[in-house]
Amino acid sequence: MTAQKWLDRYGPWVVVTGASDGIGRAFAGALADRGFNVVLVARRATALADVAAAIARRNGVATRTIAADLGTAEGVLAVINQTAALDVGLLVAAAGFGTAGPFLTTNLDDELDMIDVNCRAVAALAKMFAARFAARGRGGMILFGSIVAYQGVPNAANYAATKAYVQTLAEGLRQELKRSGVDVLSCAPGPVHSGFAARSRMEMGAAMLPDDVVTGALAALGRKTTVWPGILSKILIGSLATLPRFARTAIMGRIMAGMTKRLHESQSQT
Numbered sequence: 001m002t003a004q005k006w007l008d009r010y011g012p013w014v015v016v017t018g019a020s021d022g023i024g025r026a027f028a029g030a031l032a033d034r035g036f037n038v039v040l041v042a043r044r045a046t047a048l049a050d051v052a053a054a055i056a057r058r059n060g061v062a063t064r065t066i067a068a069d070l071g072t073a074e075g076v077l078a079v080i081n082q083t084a085a086l087d088v089g090l091l092v093a094a095a096g097f098g099t100a101g102p103f104l105t106t107n108l109d110d111e112l113d114m115i116d117v118n119c120r121a122v123a124a125l126a127k128m129f130a131a132r133f134a135a136r137g138r139g140g141m142i143l144f145g146s147i148v149a150y151q152g153v154p155n156a157a158n159y160a161a162t163k164a165y166v167q168t169l170a171e172g173l174r175q176e177l178k179r180s181g182v183d184v185l186s187c188a189p190g191p192v193h194s195g196f197a198a199r200s201r202m203e204m205g206a207a208m209l210p211d212d213v214v215t216g217a218l219a220a221l222g223r224k225t226t227v228w229p230g231i232l233s234k235i236l237i238g239s240l241a242t243l244p245r246f247a248r249t250a251i252m253g254r255i256m257a258g259m260t261k262r263l264h265e266s267q268s269q270t
């Protein structure tokens, strides 16, 4: 698709949640490079202002920042209200986080907050923007699953469950909204170098760059239901696909045990 066709279909404004860091920040930059005006959403106002300033310097597109906690109803409402007057054609719902470690030891508030940010806010924003996009007969949304979404994952059980929710939501919406001219994509990466690992306290060895996630997702938008960007995620998904669910769960449990080894060690020392 030419740059102009992209803008006609998904522009002129795009809303990117999680734009202060990692994958969301990379999406915001790449979409500004394509000429989109960008609404940047996350909690940290200063980090958002830095991203907005860098985009404005590089591209000269218009930017807005919304500092909002998407774990709250007020935060979600702020995004809906503050974008109401803008002609938004694309939602990139990248805000999210993970928890790791034994479910018996994780913090209940964190687990529930994760459901609010990863699922509840995504459902609310998808519903509101789907209505706007359907009314203008074109638009798109990129939601974030993960390779952990396709089976249970011991030591990241609730995080994997939130991503299973998003995957299922995206699959249903893709078919339902097609008739209204709205493209829906689940972007389901494997490990990515971002702020995610530090926050979730997972250790990642091989991991891809956020820019490569963006390239894969933008190439798939409107063409696929799910994209597993990068070779690592494709290998993992491909090799697990033929196994029964319980076997996939056991393998993902082994992988996650490796990714949370130091967390286990530090917990057993306290």
Ligand SMILES: NC(=O)c1ccc[n+]([C@@H]2O[C@H](COP(=O)([O-])OP(=O)(O)OC[C@H]3O[C@@H](n4cnc5c(N)ncnc54)[C@H](OP(=O)(O)O)[C@@H]3O)[C@@H](O)[C@H]2O)c1
Residues within 6 Å of the ligand: 017, 018, 019, 020, 021, 022, 023, 024, 041, 042, 043, 044, 047, 068, 069, 070, 071, 075, 093, 094, 095, 096, 097, 098, 117, 144, 145, 146, 147, 188, 189, 190, 191, 192, 193, 194, 195, 196, 197, 199
């Ligand atoms: N990195 C990976 O390995 C990986 C793999 C598969 C899927 N994913 C998914 O990809 C998405 C993006 O992750 P990432 O790797 O870019 O992580 P990241 O670098 O930690 O970025 C997460 C973004 O979400 C924002 N955020 C977190 N909690 C928020 C809240 N309550 N309200 C508003 N914004 C909030 C953060 O900004 P503030 O802190 O400023 O609020 C930040 O901008 C997530 O949904 C994640 O589950 C990541």
